[in-house]
Amino acid sequence: MSATLELTCELIRRRSVTPDDAGCMELIAEHLSPCGFTLERLDFADTQNLYMRHGTGAPLLVLLGHTDVVPSGPESDWRHPPFAPVIENGLLHGRGAADMKSGVAAMVTALQRFVTRHPDHRGSVAILMTSDEEGTATHGVARVIETFEARGEKITWCLIGEPSSFDRLGDVIRIGRRGSLCGTLTVHGVQGHVAYPDKADNPIHRLAPALAELTAEVWDAGNDCFPPTSFQVSNIQAGTGAENVIPGRLVASFNFRYSTALTEADIRRRVHAILDRHGLRYELDWRLSGAPFLTTGTTLIEATQSALRRVVGQPARADTGGGTSDGRFVAPTGAEVVELGPLNGTIHKVNEAVPVADLDLLSDIYENILVNLLVA
Template sequence: MSEVLALTKELVMRPSVTPDDAGCQELLAGRLARAGFACESLRFGAVDNLWATHGEGGPVLVLLGHTDVVPPGPRETWASDPFVPEVRDGRLYGRGTADMKGSVAAFVVAMERFVAAHPDHRGTVALLLTSDEEGDAIDGVRRVAQVFRERGQRIDWCITGEPSSSSRLGDLVRVGRRGSLSATLLVRGIQGHVAYPEKARNPVHAALPALAELTARSWDEGFESFPPTSLQVSNVQAGTGAGNVIPGEFTVHFNLRYNPHWDASRLESTIESMLARHGLDFDIGWHRSGEPFHTPEGPLRAAAREVLARMTGSEPEESTGGGTSDARFIAPLGAQCIEIGPVNASIHQVDEHVAVADLEALPGIYQALIEHLLTPA
């Protein structure tokens, strides 16, 4: 059994459903400490974070990942226990195999091999792990980034191991992500009988023209490789359950995925001004998941293209699609960020899996990237 396959299995056997790390980081810190890394545990609330470094000074290359996983759902829907890793037909099955314990194991193996081969490498290679990526992401990398900002911790480059590949390993590298802004809109009216609308004020009727404007708006035409900004309504709620009662309140939840044309504060003020223009009696609460980031052409993107072309046979697509990742908290520190990881077809699904061949190729890819950036040409 390969080193990375064995370590991935060890991690999968720990049921680390957000925010419980279930001992994953302790296991990894022990290995890295034996390899000469300085390891620091940063625990905030119920969330564990691990910061492991080797070397000193700049440039600083961070490998970023998470040890938490989403709940597996009913065990009986899985072909095998989600926390008992099993290899079938060349695939390793278990919760977290693709998202992202396989990448985390590959990070650790790659870092061990790198420092053994290059004990006096230039700069710093570091691993940052959290157990709060799949959850609220409050006390994880977001909180650690605040600590780094206070310390003046430098980060030049960041490689996140999220499952970014589409159909084969290394066919896509993410060079940016859209921002995510969520809203809870409460529109107030006056409850009443449907037969006497003159004695009531229907908040649904009042809100519909504003919602129509919001959902029909073209926010922008995109930004470089980013798609246009999108607003999607996810939930609406009104009424008492009775068919003859005009509701007194109407609640709407919506989310914007936005490109660097916007920031959260401008979107919030634009939307609040539009709602006020429609004469609504409303309250709105905002949740900022993270601002967009974009890594311009430079050493990190060039390294990714060169390494993936050499090791997979073709240059990757460079994309800014998908959802969000913890890199959104590292990019504002001044870091260039990319994401390279396994195929994402089964993530968060029943019978999540990763191809064993892909898993065993990952340490070599990550080690080559580290060597490209932290050893002399």
């Protein structure tokens, strides 16, 4: 069993459901401390954050990942127990196999080989791990970056091991992500008996025309790097549970995944204009999960593409799709950010799995990127 596969299995065995690290960071530290990495814990509230660095000067390359996983759901739905790694038909099964414990393991083994072979590399290389990427991410990388900024520690390049690949390892890299803006809308009506609608005001009926307009709105056409902005309603709650009562209020949750063609302020203004046009009595609470970002610098992208050509024979397609990642906290500091990791077809699903053959290849790709940036 290769070192990367063995470490991936050890990480999967740790039931690190967000924000519980379940000992993953201790395991990572055990592997990297003997290689000369300094260790710093930057824990906040219920979130654990591990920062290990080799070198003291600039430029600084940070390999970024997370040890937490989403819940497995009913374990009876899984072919194999989700936290007991099993290899079957060339696939390693387990919660976090793809998102993102194989990426974490590949980073660790790549770092071990790199600093052993190149102990006098230029600049610094570091690994940053958080136990809350899958949850609210309030006390994870966002707080660590605040700490870095306060002490003047600047990341030059950030390589994130999120599962970016679609059909084969390394066919897609993320060079940016859409923004994520959440809204919680409360529409006020007047509760009453369904037989006397003239004495009530149904907030469901009130919202329906406005909601139709919101869903039909063309928010933008996207641009060369991003798809068009998407508006999606995720939850609607109203009513008492009785079939003869008109509800007095409705609460709806929605999300915008938006491109750099729009700003957060643009979206808020246009949503309020639509709601106001329909005469709703409402309250609307906004939460920005992350602004869109795009890496325009070429150094990290070129180093990554060169490594892919060397290890898998061809470069990747640059993309900005998918959900959010912790890159949204790093990019605003001026760092170049690229995401490259294993296949993402089973992430967050029952029977999550990753091809075993990809694990050592991914570790080799990471090591080649390190060489391209800090040695070549």
